[in-house]
Amino acid sequence: MMTAGNSPLENPKLSWDDMIKGKKPFETPERRQERISKMIHKIETEKADASIAIGYGVVDATAATTGQISSIAFPDNKEDIYLSWIGAGLGIGVVGGLTILFNHEQLLLDIFEGWHYYRQYLERYPLLKGNQINTWNGRWISHRYDREYDLDDPLMNFNPLVPMSDGLFNLQTVPWAEVIAGIARNNPTSNIVGYLYSIGQTNTTVGFIPFKLQDIIRPSQLYAKVFGESVWIQNRKKVEALYGTAIGLRAACQAGCIGIPAMEPKxxxxxxxxxxxxxxxxxxxxxxxxxxxxxxxxxxxxxxxxxxxxxxxxxxxxxxxxxxxxxxxxxxxxxxxxxxxxxxxxxxxxxxxxxxxxxxxxxxxxxxxxxxxxxxxxxxxxxxxxxxxxxxxxxxxx
Structure with a gap:
């Protein structure tokens, strides 16, 4: 569901894409269990760092990837290490390579609801590219908060897979404005704070950014009011695809919050x-x-x-x-x-x-x-x- 980074869980010699294309054999259950045991042992016996806890810094202050080093002695809570993997799995991946994590109970529960369907897709489509849980979260929550979502048939009109040239299937990243507009429609609060980051070969922290939800859906409300509800319903998909395309989310964060200015159409x-x-x-x-x-x-x-x-x-x-x-x-x-x-x-x-x-x-x-x-x-x-x-x-x- 997600990459294991530099942890004992990850096998750098085995590429997921090569395995599902048959170029390399899948790892045996015994080898997987061995790596899980190594991971647990490292968590229980060593100080938490980026190799076992998602989003943490490195322990060695002289390492080339040193970051987030502090002289403050934080408690080495082993439970937090395990929870970091769950927390990272709840991030919403959006276009531009950023992930947004919201500390909002109902939103997190709705994202978690989608994990069940992601597992179904991974099992149903053997050629589906792996390690895309955050991208899935973005696609799922955009669908989950769409006006046409059917509680009785959650996967109706949901087509997240994109065929790739090498025969694999990929999940297409969703635009940030589409995700946030959906959250705004389903959330009565005026503001919600998101933590924006990117974890990969190099980690990037944008920071905690307020999203002005009622401002973000204001253009959509005005469109329906000025041109009529029926015109808005007819053109909604095309209109919403234009919002937030002028400068991108990363640049918009420089204003200190995300509101109407960030929704500027290209x-x-x-x-x-x-x-x-x-x-x-x-x-x-x-x-x-x-x-x-x-x-x-x-x-x-x-x-x-x-x-x-x-x-x-x-x-x-x-x-x-x-x-x-x-x-x-x-x-x-x-x-x-x-x-x-x-x-x-x-x-x-x-x-x-x-x-x-x-x-x-x-x-x-x-x-x-x-x-x-x-x-x-x-x-x-x-x-x-x-x-x-x-x-x-x-x-x-x-």
Whole structure:
């Protein structure tokens, strides 16, 4: 179910992949029992280190892999050594090579429930690659917390195996946002702390990171509210696959917590106005692009944390289009004014670029209200709001 690392349980001469492909014979029960006995003897007679306890450091302070060395004399609890293997087996492996361990009773019980089915898969599929318990946990908990999960038929619509070129089957790692969104839907608490790490040839500790669960599912709730529940149900899988793809979990942890910013969809940042320019918003009208752009819009709205800005941005985009249409032969000048306004990179620039438009219009109330609102807006929110206006403008101008 999981690799035994540098412990007596692991036989470095026998590759699991070679054994299940028939290149090397499977080890005998007697040899396995011998290694288990060596492992127990080492636990009972030696001080705990990384060779017998998952996640521990090494004992020798001069070793090349020295880490987690402390002058504090911790009690050498033998039970903790055995429990470290169970604890490591409960970690959730996600895309990016990280594992997340949550100290949450119901979540841990739900992960443990999946071990029974993992054992079934290992026995049913002789060519299934081994040592993937953490990857399995991610796939299982994502399925277990899916809206379509059936308690009476737990494995219905569950297809975690991926065929490999060498004839083996592999478990595909699940995106972190998919896992956390599922946990958020099934957990009424607002925050949950996860310990993020990676154990392999070299061990990596990211640390204890708070996950703001209610913030993480906020974009999904907004999508259903803005575009309708039926549209959300129809597009849910594709929309959720876009969240959390911009920077990755490891980079997102640098903010100190995981919330709405970490859910940013890949590709959106290119549309933000900058001094060097920005990517043009061009609607083709196909379904895939519509889903992607709608996901962009909803994430921006979630970042702004003000649902009223959705209607305000749309109404302002309509005003700009009417302004252009009322130009007659001078439409090009008005189009240039609008483009200059939408390319503003700061609140000050936006207000300055709004002046030529206001001068051309007799009815100025809408523009004045927008100017006041933008002026009062936190400076960090302006790039998001202006990009929201640009998308609304492009959509209405399609």
């Amino acid at each position: 590709g959106l940042r290119a549309f933000f106005p900058t001094e060097k320019g920005m990517k043009k918003i061009s609607y083709k009208g196909d379904e895939e692009q519509e889903i992607t752009f709608n996901t962009y819009l909803i994430w921006i709205l979630a970042m702004l944390n003000n649902e009223k800005l959705w209607d305000m941005s749309r109404e302002f985009a309509e005003m700009l289009l009417k302004y252009e249409a009322g130009a007659g032969k001078g439409r090009k000048d008005r189009t240039n004014n609008v483009n200059q306004l939408l390319e503003s990179v700061s609140t000050k620039q936006f207000l300055l670029n709004l002046i030529p438009i206001v001068k051309d219009e007799e009815e100025r109330t809408g523009y004045e209200n927008m100017g006041k609102m933008v002026n009062m807006m936190p400076k960090d929110n302006f790039p998001y709001f202006n990009t929201l206006i640009r998308f609304q403008y492009a959509l209405l101008n399609k």
